[in-house]
Amino acid sequence: MKTIYKLIAIAFGALAVAACSDDLDTRPEGDTMTEDQKKEIYEQNPEKLEADVLSLYSSMIELLAIEDWYGGQLHFDFGYAAVMLMMDSWGQDMPSEDSSYNWFASSQDMTDRTQTSPLGYFIWNNLYKQLGLANQVIATVPAESEDATSLNFRGQALAVRAFDYLNLVQLYQYTYVGHENELAVPIIAETMTNDEAKNNPRATVAEVYEQILSDLKEAIAILPETGVSGQVNRKVAYGLRARAHLLMQNYDQAYDDAVEAAKGYLPYSIAEVSKPSFNAFNHAWLWGNVISETNDVVLSGIVNFPAHMCSFTGNGYSPGYSGRYINSQLYSRIPDTDVRKGWWATVDEDGQWVAPNVDWTWAITYNGSAYNIAEWEGWQAPYLNVKFGAYNDLYDNATNACDIPLMRVEEMLLIQAEAKGLSQNGSVAEGKAILESFVQTYRDPSYTCTASSKEEFIDAVWFQRRIELWGEGQSWFDIMRLKKPVHRLGTNFESTVAWNLPAEASIFPLIIPEAETNVNPACTNNPIAAAPQAGQTY
Template sequence: MKFTSKYIAFASAALMLVSCDLDKLPDGQYVTEKQKDETNDKRPNMVIAEVNGMAAKMNCFGTISDDVNEYHSDFGVPAVSLQLESSGQDFVATTSGYNWFNRAQNYSDRVYTDKTGAEFIWKIFYNHMQAANNVLLSAPKDSDDPDLKIYRGQALASRAYDYLNLVQCFQFTYAGHENALAVPIVTETMTTEELESNPRATVQQVYDQIMNDLNEAIELLDGYVHGAANKDKIDIHVAYGLRARANLLMQKWADAAKDAEMAMAGGSPQSLKDVSSPTFNSSTVSSWLWGIVITPDNEVVTTGIVNWPSHLCSFTGNGYTTLTGAFRFGNSALYDLIPATDIRKQWFVSPEKTSTLIDNETVGGESVIDYFGLSPYVNTKFGAYQNTFGNSTNSSDWPLMRVEEMILIKAEGEAMSGNLTAGKATLEDFVKTYRDPSFASKATSPQDLQDEVWLQRRMELWGEGFSLFDILRLKKPIVRKGSNFAASVQFDLAPESQIMIYRVPQCEMEANQGIEESDNNPAAPQPTL
């Protein structure tokens, strides 16, 4: 019997949990530095709690509503990643039924009154930023305490991460848009009055803030390595990785390659054997530099279905994918581009309904494909919790940065900075060793190598939230026609189509007197066939 035919009572069930606090910005609810210092003398663990709070803000339910039955796409940064993936060209899903991200797929979430679109992204990253700013108030720049220096470095890098996401969601890419309006800059020293009248900064100003934060973070975190058990914390390698991303976006190619190499020292790629079974569900593997560590008692897990495995994992025993058939598929056009010798072709069920990752696996005496009702192009990349097919506990970790991404940044940065030979060598060494022994770069120019890296990113990072950002960074079109997208969303978009980015949400426009209607991004019509 196909698993997808089983009755689902959970969709209407009331789920009991305590939601994350909604931190409405601007709020100005900051105590003075003197008060913080006095409190820290009495309660030193308070700063640690604030640091832990930064991690918690990335993985919580209740950002846009505390009613668990209202938005099942409200589960933190992993939900933002699935939303952005749904807006691209490689991440396919049903357009109806239980696809909670269908509004991102058809771009109807670009309306600035849509709570699941701009408002959700805005609040996720500004709430996380507020947590970082709270740490910065507790860990002043002039502190000599070695622990406070680390906490400050982590907070600065966290804030830079937020800006990196916000600036790419709410404005086109850095190159050519340096003077365009992006997002307001919020720092720990701002007064209530400043927060309530805080205009959109330019793209250049936001990147200046990002680089200032990361430069200081790298200085403060020098020598600090978080260890395998604490990958939800930022260490020196993650800070370098974030700066590598920023430099790549600014087309500072040599700097991007150098920072990526520094980040790579924090891990090693998953081997060909490692990725020959469903994986990408645990931060303990060698390749994860940074991730969201999710435990069974976390509120997004106790909801049962308001979490990323429910929407993405094809092997969960309790999710929208397997219980309703709302699977996530790879684009058939991308599948056709993956060489037969590349293990990543097996990260998707073939048109003949096979994948070497699961062909010999069974559940209850049935093949995995038959038990879960898998169809062509369904992803097999993301394993169930504890690598147990049908596990009903959705407590899998979420990747935020992997060493494989850093290797690809290094290859692109080397080639685009004038060293094509080095870029090809970096790319070939990674792919041939870890993914496709038959790979050979055919690039004869830096731009050729850049496109090869882009294809590698599309394959390697599929589903992890990079797809739309890469399209925007490289100024590529979105091509869905002639693929397995549903007919209603099988449209193409020209490079830098206005609909690709979000508008400043209505909630911010109403709270922030510094942004007028004329300051917002232009409205754009929903794409049509």
């Protein structure tokens, strides 16, 4: 009934690989203006830096950033939200159709771990390009500047650079604890020349975290507490440092930073999440991509996050072609009293689509006639995501201009619980109290945490994170951080992509693209592991 765009998948043939030195350039081009000249101009008028700062955020939602490299359009090429989808696809909590319409299929089957993978190049380019833009701002504004506007811009760039390194270090090596001396990724300083960038070996995990903490320490000192929605402020920097300290098992510091980050924010209420939500910046979001109807990713029609993640969109791959589902075993563990069980729709014994605990209608009206939204949109299977609402909460909305969450206060509360429960200055009982307070107040009034040991408590928090942060790009990092296996057998994953992998399997770290190693021979690579085979337990 609705208009469906007929899509032709682009064959992954020979790649026109271009050197990525431009993406990794840490300095503004000097053919028209030197760094000293730029500094002089910015000192006279600091607002001129604003364009460079805004580019930090526009790069996160850039459309078709690797089109020239690939030689064609790729419908996963819509910014950092696509990286989030790739990461969630690697794990065990987001099954999807294994079909040619699923642009994240090679992430779901883990065949994207090659030197020439378009998805692998996309991730590297996305994060290092933003990092390079951050370096331009950092190089322009000296740390000793006394101008508040300039320091705000420098602080944003430092925090964004830390965000990029925090992602990179978790993607290209195992987690911090136990792997501190393993090779991670190259560190690119704002003072580095192109020649130095082309002879830049991988830093160790510990060295990358040292850079992250250094950047965030300075950012926190100079950023304002509040700012423009979608841009980094001091609270976001605290949140990023809370993530880093949790990864390093610096639990006291993680708790303190998560407390600071959460101040002034309020989680979604039970009423607010009893209907499709997570589509617009609100009181629970510390940071997110603010999307307007005029952004290129929206004007593209279907090359954007809602096209793949919103089951209510009138213009996309989901639903009908490649929907996003929850692991059926995980879903079965969610209590019926938990409002979040309504974030996924199932089919009852009468064959009717239902979602428990929801406060929204299934009806859609077209030309005066009423239709069931599930039938209208062509929903294909149970456990379908209805967490992410349509733009302006309008069913069948073809305008995919939903905002995208990058950090919510709920995550900070979960960090507080985990960190307090595992710290030397806390206890499991104190962690349980924080966890119970959050869940009982905002998700399930009947919830009780039954964990009696640290190991059980870790799993209790992890379970809450798997539900609460589903679809927001956090699940893979938790698998790596907690050293968890990936179990898909006996679930609703299609048989072609169902397997069980052990913790820290050899295929988990990504492969550095040859576009980098070709121009930077000092950058060694991770070993390539064979993709998992259907039905196997490793």
